[in-house]
Amino acid sequence: MNQPRVTIASVVEGEGEISALPVLLRRLMYEAEIWDADIQPPFLVDRGRLVRPGGVENAVEAQARRVPADHPGGILVVIDADDDCPASLGPALLARAEDTRSDRRTAVVLANREFEAWFLASAPSLGGRAGLAEDLEVPADSETRRDCKGWLTHHREDGVRYRPRVDQPALTHAIDLDLARANSPSFDNFCRDITFLITGKRGE
Numbered sequence: 001m002n003q004p005r006v007t008i009a010s011v012v013e014g015e016g017e018i019s020a021l022p023v024l025l026r027r028l029m030y031e032a033e034i035w036d037a038d039i040q041p042p043f044l045v046d047r048g049r050l051v052r053p054g055g056v057e058n059a060v061e062a063q064a065r066r067v068p069a070d071h072p073g074g075i076l077v078v079i080d081a082d083d084d085c086p087a088s089l090g091p092a093l094l095a096r097a098e099d100t101r102s103d104r105r106t107a108v109v110l111a112n113r114e115f116e117a118w119f120l121a122s123a124p125s126l127g128g129r130a131g132l133a134e135d136l137e138v139p140a141d142s143e144t145r146r147d148c149k150g151w152l153t154h155h156r157e158d159g160v161r162y163r164p165r166v167d168q169p170a171l172t173h174a175i176d177l178d179l180a181r182a183n184s185p186s187f188d189n190f191c192r193d194i195t196f197l198i199t200g201k202r203g204e
Contacts, residue, residue: 006198007073009040009063011056013047013080016164017115020172021078027177028194037073040066047079056093056108057100064101074105074197078115078190086110086186105200107193112186115168116148118175121184125176130167131158138183 006029010021022039029037043063049055056077063075077097081089094108111117119126120142127134133155145151152162181188196202 004068004071005036005038005073006034007038007040007067007071008076008194008197009066009074010042010076010078011045011050011059011063012042012078013045013050014115014164015044016168017078018042018044019165020115020168023169023172025076025194027173028191029198031177032195032198034198038071047082050077050079051089051093056096060097060100060104060106064104067104069103072198072200074107075101076193076197077106077108079108079110080114081110081112081186082114084110086112105197107197109190109193110186111190112143112184113146114148116152116162116164117142117145118180118184118187118190119171120145120148120151121182121187122175122177122180125179126171126174129174130162130170131156131160133157138179143184143186 008025012018012021021042025039043059045059050059060075067073067075077093090108090110094106097106097108120139123136123138126132127136136155139145139151149162156162181191192202
């Protein structure tokens with residue numbers, strides 16, 4: 001008997017993640033030997049609107065309709081932590097999301113401080129990609145740096161600024177996932193949350 005397909009519906013705050021997040025999710029699915037996952041196109045919501053009362057609730061309610069109740073998977077919310085404390089904002093948003101649809105597995109991930117910090121955490125694997133220099137090293141403050149996009153622009157050799165909508169999907173395809181997990185606690189948490197959505201258990 002065929003098992004139901006893993007289905008993941010996501011909510012993001014940046015236009016770059018609309019293309020980049022599905023790339024990342026498919027890479028993690030392949031690592032888990034899941035070849036036919038249904039990765040729904042991410043739902044774009046302004047961060048300010050998402051964190052306000054009713055914001056994450058409305059987004060989760062909309063995405064719940066895209067995840068069949070009898071399928072593994074669930075709803076994934078990915079936003080930048082910016083200047084907020086991930087340890088405070090993340091659980092608060094998750095509690096609101098779970099109160100809205102307790103019948104769906106839900107994960108809320110805050111990239112500390114932004115999605116691009118995960119690129120810095122795996123910088124050596126990105127050398128020569130998207131105009132970046134060949135000999136990149138992981139910066140000591142990769143998890144706390146305020147302007148990761150600026151770091152990426154500074155380390156390009158083609159004179160072009162980092163462009164999230166163009167460069168984010170390509171760099172997401174190239175990052176060393178193990179290196180990113182080793183250097184970025186927030187990325188490691190992201191991977192654990194994907195394991196939870198798939199299996200209902202937290203990954204190690």
